[in-house]
Amino acid sequence: MNEIGEYIISLSNVDKYFGTNHVIQNFHLNVRQGEFLTLLGPSGCGKTTILRMIAGFEDSSGGTIRVQGERVEDKEAFERDVNTVFQSYALFPHMTVFDNIAYGLSVKKVPKSEIKERVKEMLELVQLMGFEGRKPAMMSGGQKQRVAIARALINRPKVLLLDEPLGALDLKLRKQMQIELKRLQKKLNITFIYVTHDQEEAMTMSDRIAVMNGGVLEQLDTPDQIYKHPKTKFVADFIGESNLFDGIAKPAESISAHMENGTIQKEFTVLTASGIFPLVQNVTEESCSVTKEPLDSGSGLPLTVCVRPEVMKYSKCPVEGFSLSGVIKNVIFVGSQYRSLIVMDNGYEVRVNRIKPDQTVSEGERVFLFWDLEDASCIFQRKEG
Amino acid sequence: MNPSESQGEKNTLAKTRNLKRNTLPALTMAGPVTFWMLVFVLLPLLYVVFISFMRRDAFGGIDYHVTLSNYVEILQPVYLKVIWKSIKLALLTTVICILIGYPLAYYIARKPSKLAAKLLMLVMIPFWTNTLVRLYSINLMGQPNGFLNQFLLRAGLISKPLDILYSDGIVVVGLLISMLPFAILPLYASIEKLDKSYLEASSDLGARPAITFLRVTIPLTLPGIVAAVMLVFIPSLGMYYVPEALGGGKVMLIGSLIRNQFLVTKNWPFGASLSILLLLITLIMLWLYTRIAKLDDMEVF
Numbered sequence: 001m002n003e004i005g006e007y008i009i010s011l012s013n014v015d016k017y018f019g020t021n022h023v024i025q026n027f028h029l030n031v032r033q034g035e036f037l038t039l040l041g042p043s044g045c046g047k048t049t050i051l052r053m054i055a056g057f058e059d060s061s062g063g064t065i066r067v068q069g070e071r072v073e074d075k076e077a078f079e080r081d082v083n084t085v086f087q088s089y090a091l092f093p094h095m096t097v098f099d100n101i102a103y104g105l106s107v108k109k110v111p112k113s114e115i116k117e118r119v120k121e122m123l124e125l126v127q128l129m130g131f132e133g134r135k136p137a138m139m140s141g142g143q144k145q146r147v148a149i150a151r152a153l154i155n156r157p158k159v160l161l162l163d164e165p166l167g168a169l170d171l172k173l174r175k176q177m178q179i180e181l182k183r184l185q186k187k188l189n190i191t192f193i194y195v196t197h198d199q200e201e202a203m204t205m206s207d208r209i210a211v212m213n214g215g216v217l218e219q220l221d222t223p224d225q226i227y228k229h230p231k232t233k234f235v236a237d238f239i240g241e242s243n244l245f246d247g248i249a250k251p252a253e254s255i256s257a258h259m260e261n262g263t264i265q266k267e268f269t270v271l272t273a274s275g276i277f278p279l280v281q282n283v284t285e286e287s288c289s290v291t292k293e294p295l296d297s298g299s300g301l302p303l304t305v306c307v308r309p310e311v312m313k314y315s316k317c318p319v320e321g322f323s324l325s326g327v328i329k330n331v332i333f334v335g336s337q338y339r340s341l342i343v344m345d346n347g348y349e350v351r352v353n354r355i356k357p358d359q360t361v362s363e364g365e366r367v368f369l370f371w372d373l374e375d376a377s378c379i380f381q382r383k384e385g
Numbered sequence: 386m387n388p389s390e391s392q393g394e395k396n397t398l399a400k401t402r403n404l405k406r407n408t409l410p411a412l413t414m415a416g417p418v419t420f421w422m423l424v425f426v427l428l429p430l431l432y433v434v435f436i437s438f439m440r441r442d443a444f445g446g447i448d449y450h451v452t453l454s455n456y457v458e459i460l461q462p463v464y465l466k467v468i469w470k471s472i473k474l475a476l477l478t479t480v481i482c483i484l485i486g487y488p489l490a491y492y493i494a495r496k497p498s499k500l501a502a503k504l505l506m507l508v509m510i511p512f513w514t515n516t517l518v519r520l521y522s523i524n525l526m527g528q529p530n531g532f533l534n535q536f537l538l539r540a541g542l543i544s545k546p547l548d549i550l551y552s553d554g555i556v557v558v559g560l561l562i563s564m565l566p567f568a569i570l571p572l573y574a575s576i577e578k579l580d581k582s583y584l585e586a587s588s589d590l591g592a593r594p595a596i597t598f599l600r601v602t603i604p605l606t607l608p609g610i611v612a613a614v615m616l617v618f619i620p621s622l623g624m625y626y627v628p629e630a631l632g633g634g635k636v637m638l639i640g641s642l643i644r645n646q647f648l649v650t651k652n653w654p655f656g657a658s659l660s661i662l663l664l665l666i667t668l669i670m671l672w673l674y675t676r677i678a679k680l681d682d683m684e685v686f
Contacts, residue, residue, distance in 0.1 A: 086582050092583060
């Protein structure tokens with residue numbers, strides 16, 4: 001099997017224009033068999049367009065789209081082996097639940113007895129036994145959602161595309177459906193491509209997340225990696241809360257580089273507008289080539305350091321290596337945690353989250369920020385061209 | 386003051402308040418229409434029902450003797466034939482209107498809304514010309530020495546002028562021209578409302594366009610189709626100036642028949658009974674409409 005054949009869905013160099021609007025730019029995406037992949041991004045980032053191009057509702061302006069290694073750009077939606085769960089469910093209002101679910105099979109002229117059996121199987125799968133005769137108008141949002149999923153899954157698609165399927169549900173039902181969707185996906189071992197703008201939803205369900213912004217794929221990684229090691233400023237900002245420090249990294253004067261199974265651990269000093277702090281980076285040959293600049297160049301390397309609010313620490317006296325100080329503006333209790341806002345001397349606001357209230361400091365007090373060196377992740381500025 | 390007295394006082398107070406709050410606004414809003422309907426629709430209609438059971442006197446007036454003879458007369462083969470032909474031509478007109486109107490409405494509804502508004506305007510503009518002017522221009526074109534025959538003769542397609550006028554066919558053409566907008570507008574309204582995601586869902590589930598059309602588009606636009614049928618069929622059935630202008634005396638339809646009873650043969654009671662029959666056919670159609678509407682309790686209604 002060639003390399004592309006390993007992937008159930010493979011997009012390469014995909015472009016899409018709406019008029020003169022370049023909504024998808026040189027998009028690459030490989031989806032593995034049986035994985036739950038989420039396209040995550042703010043509204044208008046092109047995630048739904050990608051899904052619609054895979055489904056066949058939208059033509060791509062360039063590039064190739066493969067399903068199981070086979071090019072599908074010239075295939076109509078009804079010829080593709082993928083099924084979609086629509087944002088608005090799009091259940092046929094003039095048909096009963098049974099007819100809705102049976103639709104895909106009946107247009108393929110599957111024998112009636114088999115249709116009956118498979119619809120029953122689907123109703124059991126989505127726990128809607130006894131609803132066969134209902135019309136969609138007489139069902140709740142959550143029930144319609146299940147019908148929509150059953151209607152798509154009955155065709156045993158290779159890939160199920162879900163376009164913000166939980167968007168219309170209330171929070172509690174949404175959480176419940178998230179777990180249920182994940183359960184279904186595991187049980188059936190079908191590839192899910194899921195579109196959402198809800199990062200928590202993406203984190204909960206996905207095996208991998210593709211973060212998109214402005215028609216560009218920002219990062220494709222596991223939820224864990226995306227959170228801990230965002231590759232771009234957009235990802236760091238979009239996923240969870242983060243404190244970002246733009247600055248220049250200079251190799252520390254006492255170069256304490258030591259080898260550790262092929263990687264070099266290097267120490268830097270980062271100069272930012274808010275202050276100075278140390279940074280330790282595991283440098284490999286690869287990461288040097290990514291940044292296209294030797295890490296120990298004299299002028300220093302422009303980068304952004306991301307420190308999550310929950311790993312940010314402060315103390316009343318300065319910590320060695322760090323020269324970041326600010327004043328506690330306020331502390332807010334939000335139920336699960338205490339959120340403090342610390343204003344740096346240059347006006348930059350740093351967020352610190354704590355599970356327990358800190359009795360030792362009070363609002364208006366000056367504190368010094370620091371963190372465990374391994375908790376910081378650094379983002380190299382993307383080089384154009 | 387005893388309790389019952391105060392109770393009564395409260396009641397009258399409530400009544401005046403009620404009158405002020407509910408009855409007066411209702412009267413001012415619905416009153417004029419109610420008055421209009423009573424005086425100009427219900428009373429004349431009752432009068433028509435009334436005279437349909439009377440007799441014609443020797444001078445074309447009304448002889449006030451109750452009789453069923455007018456209704457019995459309708460059963461004569463000559464009149465039944467006229468009624469049957471009227472229904473046939475109205476049905477034919479309706480079917481053709483839907484067959485022409487549906488694709489056109491579909492085409493317009495799928496255009497961007499600004500362009501769609503302009504295209505709809507193009508459908509409406511001919512409608513603003515006087516119907517009689519339009520019908521007589523068709524009449525002129527269809528004359529033996531008219532434009533159409535002359536053109537075909539010159540082109541060598543025919544050797545002698547065709548008998549275009551005074552046939553059932555030309556009457557249907559006239560009905561079509563008069564009724565087409567009534568088909569297109571409700572069809573457009575329901576097709577325009579049709580959510581594209583239903584069609585996408587159907588295609589996604591493996592249905593070819595033709596299957597999608599039959600199993601999703603048609604059922605979901607059925608209200609528009611039924612409305613178009615009603616709006617075309619009912620007026621077509623009673624239309625008298627179209628057969629008059631294009632069919633001459635040759636094509637007799639129920640509308641012309643009624644007109645003749647009132648204006649030519651001066652048999653008002655018989656004309657009235659024919660009018661009542663027409664009304665009954667219309668009511669049956671409307672009843673069928675509500676039945677269809679009720680059977681499919683769809684979201685789109």
